[in-house]
Amino acid sequence: MTATIFDPISRRTLLGTGAAAAGLATAGSIVPFRLAIGAQAKVRIGILLPYSGTYAMLGNAITDGLKLRLAEAGGKLGGREVEFVIVDSQMSVPKAPQNTQKLIAKEKVDFLVGPVHSGIAAAMAKIVGRAGNPIMIVPNAGSNAVTGPLCAPNIFRTSFSNWQPAYPGGKVMADDGHKTAVTIAWKYGAGIQMMAAGTSSFEKAGGKVVKDIQVPFPSVEFQANLSEIASLKPDAVFAFFSGGGAVKFVKDYAAAGLKEKIPLYGPGFLTEGVSMAQGAAAEGIKTTLHYADNLDNAANKAFRAGYKKMYGKEANVFSVQGYDTGSLLLIAMDAVKGDSGAKKAMIAAMEKAKIASPRGDISFSAAHNVVQDIYLRKVVKGHQNLMGVVAKQLVDPARGCRLT
């Protein structure tokens, strides 16, 4: 891990490396615009992701995916070397504005990649959207607001909106013949928005949510709630938890003997990247998400093989999101031949981008949110196996966005 956490890199060192690279660059045909005015030669990508705490796995998977994509393309963006400025978000919403400001004003990054947490996403989007600079790519956080009321020309999202994977999930539950359901999720942006989306499609299809249980974030003591579910006896349960909370919830749910009696559904984060730790408790759980391990397309096969070779472990949806963030960066910088000052041209190219992603074909909506297929998956021996497509090229409604 290159942990360049705001080391006091002096202007001199930067200029030094800049001059050296300029010597090399003149040999080629591309002379980056920014270099001509004596700024930096390397493309600077600021990364604000969690590398400690509950969501550390997500931060690492995204970074690994991004680096794999850039390595495949020769390690360069638009012909220029890449330099990462990596900051650990520590999942702290209060620190988010300061970290964002530092990356923009002090580190003068050309691109900003992050975050994982919806709350941090909103804080970042406010600052970056207002400043109009740099171009920000969200590789995970699903906060509907980022491509809703907070949407901006320089903000893109390669991951999902909270609405996207959850909305088709409610219908799946109804299609399986369930009439009543209990929803349970952590009480914060992602949980609330996903439960609302799942509930609306479930009730539209004739179901009825009898109770919405909100668990304080990030509490993992579920016993009281499980007893409550047992006494309510719904046909099904629709849940959102992620990371360590997902492991514990799914295990507790099975241990309480509920798994066989009341089937568990939810957005794919319930089992994604954690099904190995959940073991038998996760077997057979059906979830909806924009990725499945065994998607049958060339990009996915190459991606999974490459990822395993480079990092020695299996890829998951988070690494796919990082990988596609890399693809979008390549499209932007190729379109302007490395001139990272040409923001408008880059944004135009990103808006038109069509990427053959490991998750299938993706593009971007008017609000700059990813347009993608949502799959139904089932956990089989710890893998997220494809059962079918539940929504083709699903576009987030982007309520409140002025770009649409």
Add this chain to the structure above:
Amino acid sequence: MDLTAFLIQVLNGVQYGFLLFLVASGLTLIFGIMGIINLAHGAFFMIGAYLAYSLTALVGNFFVAVLLGVFVMVAVGYLIERFAISFLYRRDHLYQVLLTYGLILVFNELQKIIWGTDFHSVPVPALLAGSVPLGSTQSYPIYRFFISLVCLAIAAGMYLVIARTRLGMMIRAGAWDREVVQTLGINIGRLFAIVFSLGAALAAFAGMIGAPVSSVYPGMGDQVLIISFVVVVIGGIGSVKGAFIGAMLIGLGDTFGKVLVPNLASFVVYALMAAVLLWRPQGLFGRGT
């Protein structure tokens, strides 16, 4: 809520209380007897869970792994006390807070280096894998009953050691008046080393014994630390009995808070703490000042 549902929730609360006691007892020992605010307590809990994960995979038996893990953590606790904390007894509390906070960072980083950031779990030992039906839909894992039994045994053991043995007498005396104990010829330095090692081992033991019903992941000790401090403050600093009662109050309060006032669930335990402190500022079993 009918009677069955009510009783199941009581069981949930008591069960959670036992777990809390296990973590908080080590904290209250260190806090009350040594006067050290040990912020690294949650980190010990996390390291315990990771040790259970690794050692179980290594030796193939959960119980042997826990035993080994306890020895490891006693040694770790001893070394930390000797080489770091013992230099700070005469200093202000702020130094101790800084040091133990630094220990959190060290342990978190060590955990990342040794185990990485993936999520892990520890299988429930086959001997205790079953469950008991409870009500019409729910069943209760036997392992959870086992945890409660273990916690009861630990509580009884701690009570006996503190009330009936020479070591316990020294611990109580040391908590009361350090100088007098020293003038009586008791080696207070060694006593503190023992107490700190025990406290660290208790935290790690809680992490280990809880690992099969929990999951093992980075930062899992942070939340535990906060709730443990709440328990210790409610019970009265340094009182093991207080920690037990405090843990039960919080366990039941949290459980019924979640069921009866779901919108305020996250505040219930803190409201409980505030109420207790208004009534008895030194905690339920704390010594008055």
